[in-house]
Amino acid sequence: MLNNALRHTPDEGKITISLNETDKNIEISVIDTGEGISPKDLPYLFTPLYRGEGSRNRKTGGAGLGLTIAKKIFLAHGGDLRASNHISHGGAVFTAYLPKENSK
Numbered sequence: 001m002l003n004n005a006l007r008h009t010p011d012e013g014k015i016t017i018s019l020n021e022t023d024k025n026i027e028i029s030v031i032d033t034g035e036g037i038s039p040k041d042l043p044y045l046f047t048p049l050y051r052g053e054g055s056r057n058r059k060t061g062g063a064g065l066g067l068t069i070a071k072k073i074f075l076a077h078g079g080d081l082r083a084s085n086h087i088s089h090g091g092a093v094f095t096a097y098l099p100k101e102n103s104k
Contacts, residue, residue: 001030001067001070001081001094001096002015002017002030003066004066004067004092004094005030005031005032005034005092005094008032008034008035008092009032009033009034009091010033010034013032013033013034013091014032014033015030015031015032015033016029016030016031016032017029017030017031018031021100023100024099024100025079025097025098025099025100026097026098026099026100027095027096027097027098028095028096028098029093029094029095029096030092030093030094030095031086031091031092031093031094032091032092033086033089033091034091034092035090035091036085036086036090036091036092037083037084037085037092039085042083042084042085045067045083046067046068046071046081046083047068048064048065048068049064049065067081067083070096074096074097074098077098077099078098078099079096079097079098079099080096080097081094081095081096081097082094082095082097083095
């Protein structure tokens with residue numbers, strides 16, 4: 001999540017990392033002011049080997065496994081990882097959810 005934010009946020013951009021607690025979950029969000037995620041790519045972001053943007057290659061865009069692995073880790077711990085775009089400025093938003101230990 002953070003590596004993607006660093007790669008897609010311009011030099012003058014901003015990356016915000018937040019930690020929130022709800023009754024049932026701990027939520028970790030990474031929000032950037034980059035170009036955001038194409039709506040056509042959003043449904044496939046966590047698909048193994050999917051890299052979006054056709055111009056990407058292994059040198060500039062990774063192997064397409066990082067988000068898949070990250071989501072599987074959160075799922076294995078009873079949580080989830082979701083992606084969207086920020087409503088007001090369009091940058092990417094990745095939010096990870098982990099259940100609180102005392103939640104049932």
